[in-house]
Amino acid sequence: MTQLILASSSPFRKEILNKLNLTYKAISPDVDETPLDTEIPIDYVARLSQAKAKALQADHPTALIIGSDQTAVINGEIIGKPGDYNNAFKQLSDASGQKITFYTGLTLLNASTGMLDTDVIPFHVHFRILTPSMIEHYLKAEQPYNCAGSFKSEGLGIALFEKLEGDDPNSLIGLPLIRLIRMLEEQGINVI
Secondary structure (H helix, E strand, C coil), X not given: CCCEEEECCCHHHHHHHHCCCCCCEEECCCCCCCCCCCCCHHHHHHHHHHHXXXXXXXXXXXXXXXXXEEEEEECCEEECCCCCHXXXXXXXHHHCCCEEEEEEEEEEEECCCCEEEEEEEEEEXXXXXXCHHHHHHHHHHHCCCCCCCCCCCCCHHHHHEEEEECCCHHHHHCCXXXXXXXXXXXXXXXXX
């Protein structure tokens, strides 16, 4: 049986991968996530998903390694994790009435053959018009300071949205399972 590794320390990605009832290890990769100067969002998340998987290859030379990274884009600008209340308030104020696109880079690396399968999955979030009191109430309730875009769609964050558009709701949280299942099947691992 091939060892499966999730190259992530994200509790959200672990929770999503647990849906597949697969045996795996989650190991945090050591990767510099600084965007390159001229890098567009799609290239950025593809590069980081590959870098995360490759970072574990030497120590796990026979494993299948899942790398994933996500970024949010509003009006052509990358927005990251807010880190604190003030940045989160600004992000949600800027998102009010807007569409944010989340790009999730997904890589499956067969460490023994070196084969990389990489894809970038978009997901669009249309925000309601948000008042300052709505934003304040939401931030105090969920404190989503380690989440790109300053919300948790799997929680109260759903109240911030007008509509969601995408092929896989898991991609919004950071791990596109529909695409991952196909990648795993191509490597001989059947989920069902």
